[in-house]
Amino acid sequence: MYSNLWLIPFFPLVGAIFNGLFGKKIKNEAAIGGIATGLMFLSFLVATQNLFKLIGDTEKVHELVMASWINVGNFQLNWEFLLDPLSAVMIMVVTGVGTLIHLYSIGYMHGEEGYYRFFSYMNLFAFAMLMLVLGGNALVMFIGWEGVGLCSYLLIGYYYEKKSASTAANKAFIVNRVGDFGFLCGLLTLFWALADKGVWTLNFVKIAESGHLLESGGLLITVVTLCFFLGATGKSAQIPLFTWLPDAMEGPTPVSALIHAATMVTAGVYMIARMNGLFAMAPATMMTIAIVGGLTAFFAATIGLAQNDIKRVLAYSTVSQLGYMFLAMGVGAFSAGIFHLMTHAFFKACLFLGSGSVIHGLHHAYHHAHLHDDPQDMRNMGGLRKKMPITFITFLVSTIAISGIPLFSGFFSKDEILWWSFGSTRGHWMLWVLGAAAAGMTAFYMFRLVFMTFFGEQKTAARAKDHIPESPFTITIPLMVLGFFAVVGGYIGVPKILGGVNRFDAFLAPVFEQAQHLNEIHAHGTHATEYTLMAISVAIAIVGIFTAWVMYIKNPELPGQFVAKFASAHKVIFNKWYIDELYDFLFVNPCKKIGTFLWRGIDVKIVDGVVNGCAWVVKGIGTGLRYTQSGYLYNYAVAMVIGAVVIVGYFIF
Amino acid sequence: MITVNHYMLLSAILFSIGTFGVLTRKNAIVIFMCIEVMLNSVNLTFIAVSRHVGNMDGQIFVFFVMTVAAAEAAVGLALMIAFFRNSDSIDVDDFNMLKW
Numbered sequence: 052m053y054s055n056l057w058l059i060p061f062f063p064l065v066g067a068i069f070n071g072l073f074g075k076k077i078k079n080e081a082a083i084g085g086i087a088t089g090l091m092f093l094s095f096l097v098a099t100q101n102l103f104k105l106i107g108d109t110e111k112v113h114e115l116v117m118a119s120w121i122n123v124g125n126f127q128l129n130w131e132f133l134l135d136p137l138s139a140v141m142i143m144v145v146t147g148v149g150t151l152i153h154l155y156s157i158g159y160m161h162g163e164e165g166y167y168r169f170f171s172y173m174n175l176f177a178f179a180m181l182m183l184v185l186g187g188n189a190l191v192m193f194i195g196w197e198g199v200g201l202c203s204y205l206l207i208g209y210y211y212e213k214k215s216a217s218t219a220a221n222k223a224f225i226v227n228r229v230g231d232f233g234f235l236c237g238l239l240t241l242f243w244a245l246a247d248k249g250v251w252t253l254n255f256v257k258i259a260e261s262g263h264l265l266e267s268g269g270l271l272i273t274v275v276t277l278c279f280f281l282g283a284t285g286k287s288a289q290i291p292l293f294t295w296l297p298d299a300m301e302g303p304t305p306v307s308a309l310i311h312a313a314t315m316v317t318a319g320v321y322m323i324a325r326m327n328g329l330f331a332m333a334p335a336t337m338m339t340i341a342i343v344g345g346l347t348a349f350f351a352a353t354i355g356l357a358q359n360d361i362k363r364v365l366a367y368s369t370v371s372q373l374g375y376m377f378l379a380m381g382v383g384a385f386s387a388g389i390f391h392l393m394t395h396a397f398f399k400a401c402l403f404l405g406s407g408s409v410i411h412g413l414h415h416a417y418h419h420a421h422l423h424d425d426p427q428d429m430r431n432m433g434g435l436r437k438k439m440p441i442t443f444i445t446f447l448v449s450t451i452a453i454s455g456i457p458l459f460s461g462f463f464s465k466d467e468i469l470w471w472s473f474g475s476t477r478g479h480w481m482l483w484v485l486g487a488a489a490a491g492m493t494a495f496y497m498f499r500l501v502f503m504t505f506f507g508e509q510k511t512a513a514r515a516k517d518h519i520p521e522s523p524f525t526i527t528i529p530l531m532v533l534g535f536f537a538v539v540g541g542y543i544g545v546p547k548i549l550g551g552v553n554r555f556d557a558f559l560a561p562v563f564e565q566a567q568h569l570n571e572i573h574a575h576g577t578h579a580t581e582y583t584l585m586a587i588s589v590a591i592a593i594v595g596i597f598t599a600w601v602m603y604i605k606n607p608e609l610p611g612q613f614v615a616k617f618a619s620a621h622k623v624i625f626n627k628w629y630i631d632e633l634y635d636f637l638f639v640n641p642c643k644k645i646g647t648f649l650w651r652g653i654d655v656k657i658v659d660g661v662v663n664g665c666a667w668v669v670k671g672i673g674t675g676l677r678y679t680q681s682g683y684l685y686n687y688a689v690a691m692v693i694g695a696v697v698i699v700g701y702f703i704f
Numbered sequence: 705m706i707t708v709n710h711y712m713l714l715s716a717i718l719f720s721i722g723t724f725g726v727l728t729r730k731n732a733i734v735i736f737m738c739i740e741v742m743l744n745s746v747n748l749t750f751i752a753v754s755r756h757v758g759n760m761d762g763q764i765f766v767f768f769v770m771t772v773a774a775a776e777a778a779v780g781l782a783l784m785i786a787f788f789r790n791s792d793s794i795d796v797d798d799f800n801m802l803k804w
Contacts, residue, residue, distance in 0.1 A: 683797065692727065
């Protein structure tokens, strides 16, 4: 019935292999980009077909076994795919947004060296991500998990001849490794714990069925889920492992949009949702997740307030929004978290692609004017709304969506999360305060970005400013589609108190309701409270926007005065709370010192010493013995005779 | 009456003369001849003892020794000619290139 599920990851894999092997010879950009995009689109079509089949189906969980993988004793592991409402949502996001970003890349990457390499990696990424979300057991998921990490590394380091890009790629990979270690620890502990109870499995469906064998709220399940959560913090850039994501902006902008905003960084959220049964049984872990998510949402938003690089603002915004998703997971609002994941994929991809369009335009203008200004610095922008009308409108729409203004998609998802963080049995009003404060700051810094970029005077260098073009169609079409979804994407999940039926929640219910029911996770409170909270969060967002308007449109000197007045506070958030410096001090430098010690102390002195010592001893013996080789025949003859006499003597006496 | 002891003594004397010659003489051809003396002293022992114990094995072995000695003489002389062409000498003191 769902036997064509394997085609979904298969198509991008074909594209990756094809472009990887033959792209260099083809050289034709339209062919390379067309193949990659076309295969993504085919994958999208298959995903859509499966989604509709699933919607019409009463049975919501389907497994497709492709082949046997590991078969040892009681333990059997297959290459298997799992289609349920959760993975259906994810494949739609990955293939849908993925196709649009591939299309965008055709125009954006035009003329780049290694064009085929880019598309090959992008397709490989899509393959790995689809394996991650479709994987029917934890090990297949882990393959995807590692695969997306690899592709992220390759694509951040796409401009590998640039030192900062290769460093950022290493940073992303190494920080992710810490998280992956946690994931693996969680996986093996879970396997061991379940095997102890007689269930030998890594299959998600079976894990969900036999989760109740473990003691609810016990130490074991807490350890397992905390390990998994550590894995999620690495992949999804949460405190304490979020530092790699802002640096990952060294990659080309479509990469930032696809991998570091819409899909890969949400893998951690997906993983927690996938194992919701286990997480729901560990209240301590849930609380940790909620607190970490809330704090990440808050602190990343504060950093976003003071950045000047357009992509960095968006990067911190992504970290902050991911924090929201984790907050949702932590308070048990699984479907709200996934809902936000989806709406975020639309508007954040649109924002990143919009920023890419701006950068593309400015780059073009600077190139035309032979200038070397930074095309990503917002202080060089301003007044672009007339130059790039399509980019402007889609960007504005997405900004409104992310700010949580009613009727746009971000409002519905964000508000549901805030409501749950307040009213859930696992929630707390302080979590709501963190979330609401972050929402206000989000509205502020996002509109600051819009005002600095698209409004006001043009601050672009005079020679370049008349040469800023609107981007070509391959760039603007994805923007328009994503902008459209950023507006309407929320309407599939209109909450009940606003007169909707929340189809999204109902669709995902088969995955989550059992865990929520068993562990008594639900949001409670009166309609009045819910309306009040909604009104407050909207009011906060509007205050944020208004403040941005006052500071960056009405009174452009205000930010400067503000910074002068709170110089120390500004310095701290401008320098990202010195987190990177702190990590350098705590982890990186000690590691380097240990490395240097092992190199100079252990390797050079002891290991090399032993090897060189052997050589010296042999050399010394050789030097001594070579004097016995005189080269005179009678010396050898004497030695032979003496030897013969000694041997004969030995045998005789 | 000449007993096997006399043969053995003669053989020992010849062998010692040969050894002494190998160790003391400088001329490669003389050394070569000394080696032949040593080989033939051994042949003498073989034949004498073979005859004494009534077993033909020793006598057969002598044929082998003679054959090998002939081959060795051929190779050795060839080496010496080659060396002589190189250094106009067959003095073994000049044969000292194979050293450190």
